[in-house]
Amino acid sequence: MLQDPRGKGGTATAVGFYREWMDLHLPGGRRELFLDEQERGGLRRLRRWSADDPAIPRVLPTLQIPPYVAARRAVGRQDLDHSEIHVVGASAMHGWVVTGSGPTLVWLATTLADERTPAVLKGRSWSRQLAYVGSQPVLGRFERRVLMDADRVLAMSSHTADVVVTLGVPAARVEVVVVPVDTEAFDVPADDGGRRGAVFVGRAHDPRKGFDRVLPVLGSSIRLRERGVSVVSSGIPIDPTEGLRWLGQVDDLTTAYQSAELLLMPSRQEGLGIVALEAMACGTPVVARQCGGIDRILEESGGGIVTATSEAFAKAVEDLLTDSDRARSMGESGRRWVERNASKSSLMRDSQLFRL
Numbered sequence: 001m002l003q004d005p006r007g008k009g010g011t012a013t014a015v016g017f018y019r020e021w022m023d024l025h026l027p028g029g030r031r032e033l034f035l036d037e038q039e040r041g042g043l044r045r046l047r048r049w050s051a052d053d054p055a056i057p058r059v060l061p062t063l064q065i066p067p068y069v070a071a072r073r074a075v076g077r078q079d080l081d082h083s084e085i086h087v088v089g090a091s092a093m094h095g096w097v098v099t100g101s102g103p104t105l106v107w108l109a110t111t112l113a114d115e116r117t118p119a120v121l122k123g124r125s126w127s128r129q130l131a132y133v134g135s136q137p138v139l140g141r142f143e144r145r146v147l148m149d150a151d152r153v154l155a156m157s158s159h160t161a162d163v164v165v166t167l168g169v170p171a172a173r174v175e176v177v178v179v180p181v182d183t184e185a186f187d188v189p190a191d192d193g194g195r196r197g198a199v200f201v202g203r204a205h206d207p208r209k210g211f212d213r214v215l216p217v218l219g220s221s222i223r224l225r226e227r228g229v230s231v232v233s234s235g236i237p238i239d240p241t242e243g244l245r246w247l248g249q250v251d252d253l254t255t256a257y258q259s260a261e262l263l264l265m266p267s268r269q270e271g272l273g274i275v276a277l278e279a280m281a282c283g284t285p286v287v288a289r290q291c292g293g294i295d296r297i298l299e300e301s302g303g304g305i306v307t308a309t310s311e312a313f314a315k316a317v318e319d320l321l322t323d324s325d326r327a328r329s330m331g332e333s334g335r336r337w338v339e340r341n342a343s344k345s346s347l348m349r350d351s352q353l354f355r356l
Contacts, residue, residue, distance in 0.1 A: 112136065115271070119269070157292070159295065180342050199256050216310060286304030289306075294306075302334070303335075
């Protein structure tokens with residue numbers, strides 16, 4: 001069961017790596033299914049995924065409990081009994097459709113409850129907040145069942161691993177497997193002195209990504225306004241603000257990271273935060289707000305600064321823009337950590353990574 005295999009974000013990156021690993025170590029003989037909420041009938045339509053399919057599957061459950069039940073019944077007609085089930089995605093919720101059909105492996109970034117904290121929901125519309133809060137008790141039970149039934153649970157961060165264990169999943173069944181980075185594609189630039197300003201990469205209109213926390217820093221820091229913040233994001237551009245450069249959705253993320261003195265990551269919640277790992281691979285230090293997934297990695301690697309308040313966030317940005325030697329040292333530390341712990345080529349060689 002794959003979630004969002006055609007998208008551009010962290011989930012799609014994880015799914016892409018998983019498919020490459022499977023093609024290398026367990027080629028052939030698998031069926032890839034997704035729930036498509038964009039087709040007529042919504043999540044009731046259970047589909048096989050192929051690279052030629054124009055639909056972009058995305059499972060973001062709100063009040064979609066009946067369609068999930070319908071999709072689970074549809075799976076019952078797919079003759080999956082005793083098959084080995086792999087559930088890969090942002091959360092494990094979509095795995096409920098197939099749970100119990102056979103031995104199960106889950107690789108997830110976050111849990112629904114952790115993604116729907118009050119701080120995150122605060123920025124949503126009232127209708128979305130009501131939908132999320134109203135559906136959470138039932139969907140949470142579905143998701144917990146997937147995790148409890150799984151033979152192996154691979155969490156994309158230590159934070160998510162801890163959350164999964166608090167749900168009652170035995171710690172012995174939970175491991176941390178980060179989404180790896182292609183360290184050849186994401187590399188330190190030959191001319192590291194050409195960096196200027198900061199970069200934000202993510203859905204700027206999504207309150208969870210915390211882009212609204214960047215604007216006050218622009219307002220208070222003359223240095224940041226002069227050097228600018230490049231924004232890599234899909235959707236309609238934010239209203240023009242001095243020092244803000246809206247790049248839209250770009251294909252060449254490497255250049256965006258390599259051109260910046262630092263990555264701004266003001267997220268309110270992240271299961272992992274793949275953009276931080278990509279930036280670190282490019283030798284770009286990260287300034288983040290506490291968000292869960294990436295916090296421990298930044299602290300352990302020395303590749304960035306994790307802050308708890310808006311004042312500390314603004315100060316960390318100013319400090320790194322002022323102290324280029326410190327920024328360079330952080331960038332080097334981050335690169336070394338990614339090479340040792342999150343290299344795609346290294347994880348790809350692990351023949352047991354997704355085996356039961």
